Every structure is written in structure tokens, then in C-alpha cells.
Amino acid sequence: MLSDRQQDTYHFIRHYIARHGRAPLLSEIAEGLGIRSKGVIHRYVQALADAGLIALQPGRHRGITLTDEQAAEPVLPLLGRIAAGQPIEAIPGQDEVNLAEFFMGPDRFLLKVQGDSMVEAGILDGDMVVIERCEQADDGDVVVALIDDEEATLKRLQDNRDGTVTLYPANSTFSPMRFAAERVAIQGRVIGQLRSYL
Amino acid sequence: MLSDRQQDTYHFIRHYIARHGRAPLLSEIAEGLGIRSKGVIHRYVQALADAGLIALQPGRHRGITLTDEQAAEPVLPLLGRIAAGQPIEAIPGQDEVNLAEFFMGPDRFLLKVQGDSMVEAGILDGDMVVIERCEQADDGDVVVALIDDEEATLKRLQDNRDGTVTLYPANSTFSPMRFAAERVAIQGRVIGQLRSYL
DNA sequence: TTTAAACGAGAACCTTTGGAGAACTTTAGA
DNA sequence: TCTAAAGTTCTCCAAAGGTTCTCGTTTAAA
8 A cells, every 4th residue: 555655656757757758767756746855755666666566677767667567559449431421331351550550660750741732632731741761752652852952842743754853732823843853852752641630 | 778868869860860861970979969979879879789779780880770679669750840942940849759649549549531521621532530539529620420320420510509510521512511419429529630652 | 642654854875877088990982 | 902980999087866874753543
């Protein structure tokens, strides 16, 4: 059975790890609880370890680990397909999506999109796009292109096979732009996209 | 468990590789962390290799490679903002996105969208939307609504405050639909969205 | 009133962490 | 091939953090 301050300590540690991705220092716990003495904190932490709630790596800085730490797999259930006018229909053979498998991979990174040049392709201002680094891309791919080594832009690529490429925006108020191929350096292509509505 | 500076080193390496497509030099890491001694960096890099986070090709210049263990942590580097006509601009204070934090949460699930009724809101046929289960939603939220307990649909909600609600599609070829409030059961609201271009 | 448990302060001690820099070996590029 | 640049290994040091104490105060129950 934990005393009040032991519980406070435990909660503080859990919150800290959730927030920072690493364990707190004893002095940080002390500050968080409004205590001046790290020796006191050590006593509480030791009690938590004795109770089996945490594990300690003696001597180590930030050497606290949570024991009930279930490897939180980034998996969301996939309930099915939604189409206007029909009930939600299950998708046979697929009932969950692993976000890591969905998006992670070597040489990938995110960019936050600013502007409306790709709205008609469903890429809105503020969206994040997942880019996979590459120097080549196929016709029709959406790519990050560097023009004259100074301007970066997100456009749909078309190779005209005459030494020029055309970058198509997906917005009818903007015009496609045609460049000599050597002026355009492809930095990667869009392989995914995410948006938050919060 | 990594020490603070080991973590800094790891993040710097990941970020560098994402940005430059090749591993950094020890001296570049040193400069990035504000350290003068490359011997110190070597010690940190060795610790990361021992922890299995990176692999080293001894002696080689830029001989650091990331291990696939990164797939366990669904974190992608966020390089910055891309706006047509401007170089990629770093976003101060944010240099990576944790997909789990971004999307995971209690009572959330995915639906695969079929149809074009929300294209003008950037929700395309085939996209996945992250739904958070709830019975109430605010005006303007995109919700999963169940009509007469049989039809499911994804629409933007408006409460008319007269006992009826209107469900707005985001597609000018479709019409808004007005229902008695009791015919419409909200099942959840869209809080995120993902798309794969592969 | 006595007693024990919970709480807190702080000192002394030792280990870990973080950093500088020299000397060396290896790699890569002209 | 030759050399500058990069990686490796080492010693030394300082600062910060964890550990272990002693001591005092408060609170509640016996």
C-alpha cells in the first residue's frame, strides 16, 4: 500500500515519462512535488521499486523504468469502409492498421504543407506529407522539387522527354511550369499524408 | 537507457540523415551539439551502437547507419514547412512527429472512405479517417452519422437548433440533407486522416 | 501521553555523465 | 602515391546525480 507521497511520486514519474520520453531526475521529481531534498525522493522511489511498480538501475541518472510498460504498438482498429448511403461494411482480411508499418521507412521525413497549390489533389494547407528521399520519380508522382537550388515546391511531375520537365500544381488557378531538366532537382516524392483535425 | 547527451546525439544523427541523405561526420555532430572534442562524440556514438540504435562501419567516414529498430518508435523527422516558391523553412521548436501521439488515443478507430462526397474537404476516395467515438459533436465537425439505424455516412454536421440537423457533403454536386435530430445518431467525429500514395 | 509511521531537510560520499584534448591509425581524394 | 581529413583510443578533469545517513516535525492511533 502506497502512502500519499509515494502515489504522488509514482504519478509524477508516469507523467514525466509520457511527456518527455525518458525518466526524470530525482531532483526533478523533488521540484515537481515541491520538496527540497533529493534524499527524500530517493526513499519514495525505493519504496515504489519495492512495491514492484518501477524498476531501478542503481546509480544511473534517470535510471527509472516503468514495469507495466506494455509496448504500446501504434495500431488502430480498422472497422471498415464507409460509403455514403450504406452501412459500414467490414473489409475482409484487414482489421487493423499499424501506423508504423503504414508510414515508417528509411529515408523518410515529414514536411508541413503551406499554401493551396495542391488542394485539388487533396493536399491542403497545413497537412503533413510523408516524403521518401529519392532523385528520380515517375511521371505523375507528387514530388518535392528544388528549382535552381533555391526554391522548393510540391508539385506533380511530368518528364517531357525532351530535356524539360513540367511541374503541375493541382489547383486550376495556378499554371503548370516548365523547366529545363537540369534546373529541377528532385528531393523526394510524396508517399503518404496526414492531417489532424484537432 | 540512454543518457541525455546520447539521446541528443541520436536525434542529431537521425535528423542529419533525413536532411542530407547521408550520415554526419563526428565533427559535424560535435558542432551540432556544441562540443569541441570529437573523442566525446565517438564515445556517444559507440554507446548508441552498443544500444543497437545505430550500426557502425569502423573507420569509415560517415560510417553510421540507422538500424531498423527505428520502426518500433513511430517517429518521423519533421524537416520544415514547404511553400511554393520558397526554400524549405524549419519550424522552430518542432523537429519530429510521433505518429502514435499524433493519432493514438482511447476510443479511436479507422474507417476507409469510399466515395467522393467529401472531396472538397480534402477527404478523397480511399483515404483513411481517424474517428474518435462520441455521441455529441460541434457544428462544423466532420462526423460519422448513422441515419435511421441503417445508413452510415461521413458528413459535416450542423445543428439547426430546431430539432433538426443538416449533414453537409463537401462536394457541390451533392446536396445537403436535413433530418429530424432523432433520426441521426452520431457515432464519432473525424480527428485525423491518413493517405498512402504507394 | 506515548509511540510509530509519514514526511521533510540536508550533509557526506561515491558513481555516472559530460567534456577537453593529445596521440594515434585509417580513409578518401587529388 | 601522398596528404589532409576523419575515425579511434586514451588520459585527465569537473559537474551533476544517486545513495546513505542523521536529524527534526507532524499526525494519528494505541
